[in-house]
Each structure stands twice: as C-alpha cells, then as structure tokens.
Amino acid sequence: MDRLYINLGRKSYWINITDNLIDGIVKNIGHGDRWIIITDENVDKLYGRSVMDALKGKTVQKYVIKPGEASKTISTVTEIISYMLENKMTRKSKLIALGGGVVGDIAGFCASIYMRGMEWVQIPTTLLAQIDSSVGGKTGVNMPQAKNIVGTYSQPKSVIIELNVLNTLDRKELISGIGEVIKYGVIYDHPFLNYIVENYDKIMKLDHDTMRYVIKKCCEIKAYIISKDEREEGLRKILNFGHTIGHALEAITNYKKYTHGEAVLIGMFYEAKMALNMNLIDKSYFIDITTAINKTNINLDISEYSKEKLIEIMAHDKKNLKDKISFILPCDKGKVKELLLSKEEIEWDEV
Known part of the structure; x- marks a missing residue:
C-alpha cells in the first residue's frame, strides 16, 4: 500500500492507495457509532455489497442516488439529510462517499452541514475522483446558473483508492x-x-x-x-x-x-x-x-x-x-x- 500525507494541521489525513478495497477499508475507516454509505446506482451494483460486508458488525445504512450531474442539487442533499435524521445519525456517526466526483461532492457537502459537521471518508471509484475531486475537501452542488456555486470546504478523515476499480470504467x-x-x-x-x-x-x-x-x-x-x-x-x-x-x-x-x-x-x-x-x-x-x-x-x-x-x-x-x-x-x-x-x-x- 502507498500512502500520501495531506498536511493540514489538525485536519491532516492520509491518502491510501491499495490493491485490495476491503483491506483498505478495514485498515483505514476509523470509528463511528453509526455509518451511512452514499453511492449511486451504478457503483452500488458493483461495490455496494462489498463495502457493506467490510463494515459487518457495525450499524450501517446506505443511500443510493441516480448517477450523473443531474443529481448534484440541493433537493438531493435535502433527501439525504432527511434520511440521515430518520436513521438517527449523530455527530459521532461517519459517512462514506463511495463513487465518483458527483457522489463525493454531494456526500461531502452533506457531511459538512449535518449537525454542523460529521466525519467522512472518501472511496473514489473513478480515475477523475481518485486523482482530483476526492483530494482537497471541496464539496458542493450545482445551481442552474453555475456549477458548484453552493458548497463548503470539508476535509475527509481519509481517502481510500483502490486501483482495480478502474477496470469497470468505460x-x-x-x-x-x-x-x-x-x-x-x-x-x-x-x-x-x-x-x-x-x-x-x-x-x-x-x-x-x-x-x-x-x-x-x-x-x-x-x-x-x-x-x-x-x-x-x-x-x-x-x-x-x-x-x-x-x-x-x-x-x-x-x-x-x-x-x-x-x-x-x-x-x-x-x-x-x-x-x-x-x-x-x-x-x-x-x-x-x-x-x-x-x-x-x-x-x-x-x-x-x-x-x-x-x-x-x-x-x-x-x-x-x-x-x-x-x-x-x-x-x-x-x-x-x-x-x-x-x-x-x-x-x-x-x-
């Protein structure tokens, strides 16, 4: 496993590059009283069950959105936050963003505003997300007038990059x-x-x-x-x-x-x-x-x-x-x- 350190003082974290997704999750996921996975329909079919299995024994929920930029809206955020409240997520819960850039942007935004902030982890599944959007803490949603015009800076607790997931990309x-x-x-x-x-x-x-x-x-x-x-x-x-x-x-x-x-x-x-x-x-x-x-x-x-x-x-x-x-x-x-x-x-x- 290769590891890179993002040095941001108390907000510092590791990028973990691995060949084994489950092993990477088990070693780098951290702690939480409850867990919620945010993903999209395409990624869920490929990796949703594997990630759920990696969190076996924990209280885990999953919210699946439609793939693509069309989902990157305030209404999607409202739906996710409502689901998190219904499932009793707390400030000590942890959110996992499992997907590409759209999922990461939405999930990170939800984590940053839920109860004024909760910890979250990035598991990027596209090349673009692995080398760009999963690193740096930018989150947000689109408005009709402009892209990413609403958002926050919210650094993840860790980033887990698995090389083999790229084999599923078109x-x-x-x-x-x-x-x-x-x-x-x-x-x-x-x-x-x-x-x-x-x-x-x-x-x-x-x-x-x-x-x-x-x-x-x-x-x-x-x-x-x-x-x-x-x-x-x-x-x-x-x-x-x-x-x-x-x-x-x-x-x-x-x-x-x-x-x-x-x-x-x-x-x-x-x-x-x-x-x-x-x-x-x-x-x-x-x-x-x-x-x-x-x-x-x-x-x-x-x-x-x-x-x-x-x-x-x-x-x-x-x-x-x-x-x-x-x-x-x-x-x-x-x-x-x-x-x-x-x-x-x-x-x-x-x-």
Whole structure:
C-alpha cells in the first residue's frame, strides 16, 4: 500500500492507495457509532455489497442516488439529510462517499452541514475522483446558473483508492479522468506531461504499474498544493486551468453532453489558445499541450454554442473579481498564472 500525507494541521489525513478495497477499508475507516454509505446506482451494483460486508458488525445504512450531474442539487442533499435524521445519525456517526466526483461532492457537502459537521471518508471509484475531486475537501452542488456555486470546504478523515476499480470504467469515464491527469502536467510538471503522451497507450490499457505511478504523481502534486493553500486563496487557483470554459460548457449543455473531464479537456484547449494569442506561450509549447489533449480524440468543436452565452455563464463563476472573469492560463512549461479579463478581452479561435 502507498500512502500520501495531506498536511493540514489538525485536519491532516492520509491518502491510501491499495490493491485490495476491503483491506483498505478495514485498515483505514476509523470509528463511528453509526455509518451511512452514499453511492449511486451504478457503483452500488458493483461495490455496494462489498463495502457493506467490510463494515459487518457495525450499524450501517446506505443511500443510493441516480448517477450523473443531474443529481448534484440541493433537493438531493435535502433527501439525504432527511434520511440521515430518520436513521438517527449523530455527530459521532461517519459517512462514506463511495463513487465518483458527483457522489463525493454531494456526500461531502452533506457531511459538512449535518449537525454542523460529521466525519467522512472518501472511496473514489473513478480515475477523475481518485486523482482530483476526492483530494482537497471541496464539496458542493450545482445551481442552474453555475456549477458548484453552493458548497463548503470539508476535509475527509481519509481517502481510500483502490486501483482495480478502474477496470469497470468505460472509455468515456477513463478519458474524463485523463483530462485532469493532463491538467497536472500543464500546471505543475512538464516532464509528467511528456510521460502522459509517451505512455498514453499504457494508461488506456490500465497497465497496473503505470496507473499506480500516474495516480500517485497526481495525488502528490495536489497534496502539495492543498497543504500550501487549502481554501484557494493563492496557489490552489492553478488547479482551475481549463475549468472556466469547461464549467461553462457543462452548464450550457445542462450537464448532459460532457463529463466533467471532457469539458475540462476542451476548456484546456481553448484556454491554451487564449494563452498563445496573448503571447503568454509560444507555438512550440502550445503544440506540446494540444498533443496531449488530442491523444484523447475529444471533439474540440464548440461552434454550435454561442460564445456570448458561454461568456455570460462564465460571468457567474465564484472565482471572478470586480466584474472580471478569472482564467488560469499557461505561461511557461509546467507553469500557469491567473488573469482577470473583462468580457471584451475574452477571445479564442474556433477549431
């Protein structure tokens, strides 16, 4: 088992990377007077019973939501909280988020507000969740106007990552995770970006040693960033590369066309184009970035969407300041910086 420490003082915790889900749960789950598992229908069919068995002898409840971003709403949170009250969960109870990013965001949000806060554990089952959304304590739900506009910072007590669960992912979900993997190479580690391109076929085949390295590397980068800036007041902002345009694409399509990682891939492409047009990067580095993105064969054509409407959605982003829209743009190999742009200053070329 590989372990990484998220150093946040009294809120510190371990990321545990294991080949055995049950063993990982037994060793790293901690204590609680009652337990509730939050998962979705797809994950429940695959792992719901195994996790319940791992908690044998404990008082355990399970709440299953419909999969997808459409479930990430205040009404879903209200239903879960009501269920927790009906089943006598207390502050000393513990919540388990078993699933991808949507489950983790909703479950963590519920844990953070139930009786003003209870302990919770992340068991991410998608690549995207394992290397990104399960680490760092961001929780939240969507509103029609914007993604993740309602939420909290609530660090889990531990994260349990099992490599073998990735074998159940379809290509779309795997590509979604690779979008966030590529992001780490652009924002922080250019040699890692080269590694992704050179080992892309192994990643797609879920080669065990390759995936262990990729997941650990991404978690190491995020662990460092979170330890320096938990609440996104400075360094943590770099994690938003590709997300300004990406979140707008998710919203304009009602969260139904793109997975989060697909939207981020497209967002990274156009934000890299913006950086090129603004002379923040040269053509050679732009090609480095787009070579990695194009490995996924993602359709980058977004001409069917009104650029004005996309920018209007971006204007609701919580990261904006003084009527200017926040973009994280590449400025050198493995480096990015924040630019605050007016609506008039936002421009990108179509594919």
